[in-house]
Amino acid sequence: MQIGGLQKTSLIDYPGKVSCIVWTIGCNFRCPWCYNKSLVFGTAEPITEREIFDFLEKRKNLLDGVAITGGEPTMQPDLPDFIRRVKSMGYLVKLDTNGSNPDVIEKLIHERLVDYIAMDVKAPLKRYQEVTKSDIETNKIKQSISLIMRSGIDYEFRTTVVPGLVGKDDVVAIAKLIKGAKRYYLQRYFKAETLDDAYSNLKPPKRKDVQEMCEAAKPYVKECGIRGI
Ligand code: SF4
Structure with missing residues (x-):
């Protein structure tokens, strides 16, 4: 796998668990507000799988889980092998x-390789591209x-609110598109170095505006909240 980052401990990324975070390199989207420029463009300093597994071996009794993020992890052909290990x-x-990549998601669900999926729903379908x-x-x-809603595994959908x-x-x-979903989280755009300088x-x-959006989404999903800063 092409890995471009490791955060050794996180108390917030994997709900209810202590995890580390592994970032994969490469993405097929170009969301202009994305702050993972070096991962998307592949300029991040690569980390070997061996380094990751040595680290995981040492942390066996301290971490509950591994959160794999990106970039877009499902673009990595050896993602299933990595997760199996x-x-x-x-x-x-x-x-x-x-x-x-629904085919990859289906394979991971079918082989019970994932315990939690967080999918970004970036926009209503007609505005996706x-x-x-x-x-x-x-x-x-x-x-x-x-696939995710029918999988029986824990999941959330999330959307970044971008000015x-x-x-x-x-x-x-989006809330209508994921109608009946277990959890839907809104994230607020924040200032950072982004793909598009604009x-x-x-x-x-404003938090209160995002709160209002959350209230408007609530009739369609089981739970809606605001994530992050
Ligand atoms: S926000 Fe996520 S999906 Fe969008 S370009 Fe960045 S890494 Fe890719």
Whole structure:
């Protein structure tokens, strides 16, 4: 696997668990507000699998799980093998995904290789290509949503609220798209070095506005909350 980052401990990334975070290199989307530029463009300093497994061996009794994020982890052809090895060490696995590879998600679910999936739903289907600056076939997004909701494993969907790009109408349309979902989280855009410089220094949305979006989404999902700063 192409790995570009390791956070040794996180108390917040994997709900209810103490985990480490592994970042994979490469992504097929180009969300303009993305702050993982070095992962998306592949300039991050690579970390070998061996380093990761040596680390996991040492932390066996201290960590519950491994959160795999990116970039987009499902682009890594050897992701299932990597996870199999992580699970054989006794760890739980959380996967973060942009939902663009339903075939990979299906395989991971079918082989019981993931214990928690967090999928970003970036926009209503009709705005997906515009918002993610990609040529994603939106059927794939629909397929991933449906697979995850029917999987029987723990999951969440999440959307980043981005000034001037992803707002209340989008959040409501997404909530309708994932109707009946167990958990839906909204994240607020924050200032950082972003893929598109035009998004580096915007005024973050007010918490009360995001709270209002959350209230508007609540009728469609079982639980809606706000994540992060
Ligand atoms: S925010 Fe978008 S571009 Fe960045 S890693 Fe996630 S899916 Fe890829």
